[in-house]
Amino acid sequence: MSKLKILVVDDEPGIRSGITRILRNFVVSFAFMEEDFEFDILESETGEDAVKKLDSQSIDITLLDNKLPGIEGIEVLEYIKKNKIGTAVMMITSYASLDLAVKATKNGAFNFIPKPFTPQELRAAIESITKHLFLKRMTKKMHAEGKQIRFQFLSVLSHELKSPLNAIEGYLRIMQDKQVGVNIDDYEVMISRSMERIKGMRDLIIDLLDLTRIESGEKKQNLKDVNLVEIANLSIDTMEPMAIQKNVKIITDFPEQEIITADVNEIEIIFNNLLSNAIKYNKDDGEVYISLKKGNGEFKIIVRDTGIGMSEEDTLQLFKEFSRIRNEKTKSITGSGLGLSITQKILKLYNGKIEVKSEEDKGTEFTVTIPEK
Amino acid sequence: MTQGKKHILIVDDDIDFLTQVKICVEHAGYKVTTADCQKDGEKQIESFKPDLAIFDLMMEKDDSGFILSYKLKKKYPDVPVIIATAVTAETGMIFNLENESEHSWIKADKYLDKNLRPDQLKREISKLLDK
Numbered sequence: 331m332s333k334l335k336i337l338v339v340d341d342e343p344g345i346r347s348g349i350t351r352i353l354r355n356f357v358v359s360f361a362f363m364e365e366d367f368e369f370d371i372l373e374s375e376t377g378e379d380a381v382k383k384l385d386s387q388s389i390d391i392t393l394l395d396n397k398l399p400g401i402e403g404i405e406v407l408e409y410i411k412k413n414k415i416g417t418a419v420m421m422i423t424s425y426a427s428l429d430l431a432v433k434a435t436k437n438g439a440f441n442f443i444p445k446p447f448t449p450q451e452l453r454a455a456i457e458s459i460t461k462h463l464f465l466k467r468m469t470k471k472m473h474a475e476g477k478q479i480r481f482q483f484l485s486v487l488s489h490e491l492k493s494p495l496n497a498i499e500g501y502l503r504i505m506q507d508k509q510v511g512v513n514i515d516d517y518e519v520m521i522s523r524s525m526e527r528i529k530g531m532r533d534l535i536i537d538l539l540d541l542t543r544i545e546s547g548e549k550k551q552n553l554k555d556v557n558l559v560e561i562a563n564l565s566i567d568t569m570e571p572m573a574i575q576k577n578v579k580i581i582t583d584f585p586e587q588e589i590i591t592a593d594v595n596e597i598e599i600i601f602n603n604l605l606s607n608a609i610k611y612n613k614d615d616g617e618v619y620i621s622l623k624k625g626n627g628e629f630k631i632i633v634r635d636t637g638i639g640m641s642e643e644d645t646l647q648l649f650k651e652f653s654r655i656r657n658e659k660t661k662s663i664t665g666s667g668l669g670l671s672i673t674q675k676i677l678k679l680y681n682g683k684i685e686v687k688s689e690e691d692k693g694t695e696f697t698v699t700i701p702e703k
Numbered sequence: 704m705t706q707g708k709k710h711i712l713i714v715d716d717d718i719d720f721l722t723q724v725k726i727c728v729e730h731a732g733y734k735v736t737t738a739d740c741q742k743d744g745e746k747q748i749e750s751f752k753p754d755l756a757i758f759d760l761m762m763e764k765d766d767s768g769f770i771l772s773y774k775l776k777k778k779y780p781d782v783p784v785i786i787a788t789a790v791t792a793e794t795g796m797i798f799n800l801e802n803e804s805e806h807s808w809i810k811a812d813k814y815l816d817k818n819l820r821p822d823q824l825k826r827e828i829s830k831l832l833d834k
Contacts, residue, residue, distance in 0.1 A: 496818060497719035503821070509726055523719055657763050 331357075332365050334390040334460065337372045339380040339406065340422065341398050346373045349393065352449045358460040367460050377401035384415050391459055393443075395422045396430055404430065407437045418459050422447075490534060490652060490666070494527035526664070534666040540599055541668060544675050551593040551679065558588040558597065558622055558629065565601035566620075569609060578612050580605075583621035590629055590700065596676045603669040604633040604696050610663050611694065612637035624702070631698040639690040648686060649674045673698075708734040709832060710751070714744035714771060715759035715787070720817065724757065724787075727821040728828065741767035748775050753782060755832055758811075760788035772811050783831040786811040787819070 338349050350371045359366040372389070374380040377398045383389065384406075392410070396403035407419055419439045423430055431442055440462060443455045501520040510516050566580055573580055590597070608618040616636040623630045638659045640648075647653045652667040654660070670684075677684055682700035711733045715721040718739060725735050736753070738744040741762045747753075748771070756775055760768035772784045812831055815824070 493717075497717070497723075500719065500723040504723065504726055509730055520722070523722070527719065 331368055333368050333370050334463070335370045335372065335388070336391045336393060336456075337374060337380060337383055337389045337417075338393045339374045339377065339398070339403065340393070340395040341375055342395075343375075345395070345422075346375075349452065352452050353456060356453055356456065358457050367464070369456070375399075377403065377406045380406050381409055384410065384417060385413075389417045390463060391456070392417045392419045393422060394419055394439075395445075396434075404433060404437070407434060407439060411438045418463055420455060420459055487538070487652075491531065494531045497527050498524045530664045530666075533664075534668070537666045537668040537672060541672050541675065544596070544672065544679070551596070553591055553593055555589050555591055556594050556597065558590050558631075559584045559586070561594060561597050562601050562620065562622060562631075565598060565605055568602060569605045572606065572609050573618070576609060576612060577615045578609050578618055579616075580618045580620065583619070585622060585624075588622055588624055588629065591703070592680065592700075596679070600631075600673050600676055600698065603673045604631070604698070607665075607669060607696075608633050608635035608637070608694070610665065611635065611660070616693075627702045629698075629700045629702065631700075632695065633698075634693060634695040636693045639688045639692050639694050641690055642688075645686050645688055649684075708732065709754040710734045710736065711828070712736050712738070712744070712747055712751075712753035712756040714738045714741070714747070714757070714762070714768075716740050716762040717759065720759070720787075724824070727824060728757075730821075731825045731828065733828070741771060744771045745774060748778060752779050755783050755785070755828060757785045757787055759817075760786050769811075783812040785813045785815055785827065785831070787815050787817050 336353065338346050340346050340349075350373065353369045353371055357366050357368055372383060374383055378400050380392070380394070381401075384392070392406075394403045394406055398406075403421060407421070409415075410417060410419060419434075421431070421434045421439050421442045422445055423434075423442045434442065440459055441455065443452060447455075501517075501524050504510065504520065505517050562582070562584065566582070570580075605618065605620070608620075612618065612635045618636075619632070619634040621630075621632045623632075640655055644655045647655070649670050651671045653671075654665060654667040674684055677698065677700065680700045682698060685697045685699075686694065687697075688694040711728055713721060713724055713728065713735060714737070715724070716739055721737055721739060725737055729735050733754075736747055736751070738747050741764065744758065744767075748756075753775075756771070758768040758771045760766070762768070764770070768786045768788070772786060775782060775784060813827060815827060819827075
């Protein structure tokens with residue numbers, strides 16, 4: 331259990347004692363945090379007194395009212411910014427003062443709590459600020475350990491996992507309250523959407539396991555002589571149901587066989603990712619062209635589609651983790667945003683590379699090159 | 704009866720969120736029109752005047768919600784706007800209001816986290832409409 335110090339700056343004694351009462355026995359804990367947080371509350375009646383307290387001791391969170399008898403809250407905030415005092419500031423504002431809100435944000439306020447607020451709103455705000463402080467501390471610590479990228483990854487990941495859960499929870503709640511009818515049939519769309527989101531989540535988890543396996547290096551690559559053509563055909567079989575749904579034709583240009591020394595699973599992941607993208611981002615009745623070649627000491631896999639394509643700007647974002655191209659054409663297409671990043675990581679293990687060419691509304695072509703040895 | 708109902712425009716590209724908010728808001732006795740992208744949202748703004756609008760922040764663009772809010776306020780300065788967003792400290796994506804041009808986009812009356820419970824959303828809507 332650790333303690334965070336909160337300074338409440340407000341000239342109204344009622345607000346000060348109210349906040350103290352609400353937060354006295356409040357504990358913040360999150361699943362991913364190693365410890366719980368409790369709060370020690372200090373009070374200041376004026377901005378001048380707040381500045382004195384902020385100077386003399388370390389205060390984690392400052393709840394700052396703007397209208398104060400002497401110097402205003404915004405001036406205290408400016409003082410904090412100028413003197414680089416490490417405290418997270420939450421402004422207590424009225425709804426109407428949008429200008430103040432913008433000005434405060436500019437001066438580094440973490441967020442606002444509008445007055446009047448309920449105990450629940452105050453607790454929620456404190457919870458979010460605590461989480462922020464915790465993450466900031468962890469980030470600092472991990473940065474020192476060179477783990478910052480990993481951490482960002484995990485933050486985005488938790489977000490990606492949360493959004494399907496929110497969607498499903500929302501539907502369940504509607505069903506629980508029987509909001510659109512008493513027959514199960516009334517909820518058919520919601521049920522199938524929930525299934526869809528669960529599937530998306532499962533796909534994400536599978537991708538994640540792939541990624542972890544590659545990155546950890548714990549699981550040894552099982553290198554064997556394998557036939558690329560065989561793996562490609564297996565992948566086509568796997569993706570066929572998806573292709574049939576969109577009436578996409580898969581055209582292959584394969585030699586009899588092409589032997590490579592590699593881990594079957596990894597090569598299969600590459601084919602699966604490229605093929606599923608080529609189908610998903612294709613148009614109905616489109617085509618996918620896939621070819622395999624060996625020459626100049628390297629293997630070349632080309633996957634080309636007749637799909638929606640993308641701008642050059644978008645191709646630059648493509649291989650980043652969780653990057654998904656968002657536009658009107660892609661809004662109904664689901665994906666984890668990890669597939670190409672995984673593909674690229676695998677290829678690195680083989681000193682290989684992946685390149686992309688694309689034209690909007692015409693299609694996309696991925697070229698994978700793996701050196702023979 | 705529908706004549707007396709306040710009309711709320713909801714724009715979000717997450718169809719699950721859109722469906723759920725629609726049900727919630729209709730349940731609270733409002734008339735709802737939805738759009739599932741910024742472009743469609745712009746068309747709706749052209750076609751009618753809502754009593755309140757709820758926009759998702761990130762749609763086609765990272766700031767689609769701000770753009771819609773700006774366009775709506777330009778046409779109808781009195782219509783309150785709620786921006787619903789999943790942008791939080793947790794994802795490391797926080798509003799960055801460093802430059803002036805970004806300030807000019809901040810034209811919403813209320814920012815809400817997408818995790819909001821239905822009763823909280825209803826309360827925020829009626830607060831804004833009662834003003």
